[in-house]
Amino acid sequence: GAVVSQHPSWVICKSGTSVKIECRSLDFQATTMFWYRQFPKQSLMLMATSNEGSKATYEQGVEKDKFLINHASLTLSTLTVTSAHPEDSSFYICSASPSGRAVRDQYFGPGTRLLVL
Amino acid sequence: KNEVEQSPQNLTAQEGEFITINCSYSVGISALHWLQQHPGGGIVSLFMLSSGKKKHGRLIATINIQEKHSSLHITASHPRDSAVYICAVGRSATNKLIFGTGTLLAVQP
Numbered sequence: 508g509a510v511v512s513q514h515p516s517w518v519i520c521k522s523g524t525s526v527k528i529e530c531r532s533l534d535f536q537a538t539t540m541f542w543y544r545q546f547p548k549q550s551l552m553l554m555a556t557s558n559e560g561s562k563a564t565y566e567q568g569v570e571k572d573k574f575l576i577n578h579a580s581l582t583l584s585t586l587t588v589t590s591a592h593p594e595d596s597s598f599y600i601c602s603a604s605p606s607g608r609a610v611r612d613q614y615f616g617p618g619t620r621l622l623v624l
Numbered sequence: 625k626n627e628v629e630q631s632p633q634n635l636t637a638q639e640g641e642f643i644t645i646n647c648s649y650s651v652g653i654s655a656l657h658w659l660q661q662h663p664g665g666g667i668v669s670l671f672m673l674s675s676g677k678k679k680h681g682r683l684i685a686t687i688n689i690q691e692k693h694s695s696l697h698i699t700a701s702h703p704r705d706s707a708v709y710i711c712a713v714g715r716s717a718t719n720k721l722i723f724g725t726g727t728l729l730a731v732q733p
Contacts, residue, residue, distance in 0.1 A: 550723040600667055617666025
């Protein structure tokens with residue numbers, strides 16, 4: 508149980524295009540999902556907290572207009588990287604917290620590697 | 625000083641050896657996670673614990689809340705255990721996770 512999937516697992520795009528990444532909780536409902544980013548040889552860093560039916564909360568230094576988050580259902584959150592640039596190339600990981608449980612209970616997706624040319 | 629420290633940063637072991645990776649933290653936490661990340665691959669959740677000890681197969685995770693310390697043990701290590709092991713703690717106040725820098729484990733046959 509508690510499986511989280513991400514799609515796509517890999518994406519290569521041209522500079523200036525937008526890329527959408529999906530995060531799904533497959534066997535549970537998640538009121539809260541988290542989006543993280545990991546640059547090579549660095550730790551994961553929290554980008555934003557996504558709450559179903561409300562606006563996402565972004566961490567300091569993360570541009571909300573660049574990284575659009577939509578959590579329209581209890582099993583799906585999407586991260587759209589708008590007008591992607593090479594510096595946005597990174598590994599993006601989501602996690603989901605089962606509804607009704609403490610937010611500390613997070614299950615991680617496998618990640619999406621983005622390469623912007 | 626990082627709020628979450630892991631040691632060692634790099635670890636090379638021979639197949640079959642018992643392995644220990646340590647994690648110390650300096651903040652109040654609600655839970656601690658151990659994650660596994662293979663090169664070029666995604667994150668796998670190994671354990672989430674807030675007290676005591678958990679075991680799954682050859683993996684054992686322990687946490688000492690008073691000492692603010694956790695250990696991940698791998699018994700009878702195998703080359704397929706080679707990966708980066710990451711400790712992450714959830715802050716008590718916010719439940720946001722803070723990640724350690726990871727321990728790169730290489731198990732040689």
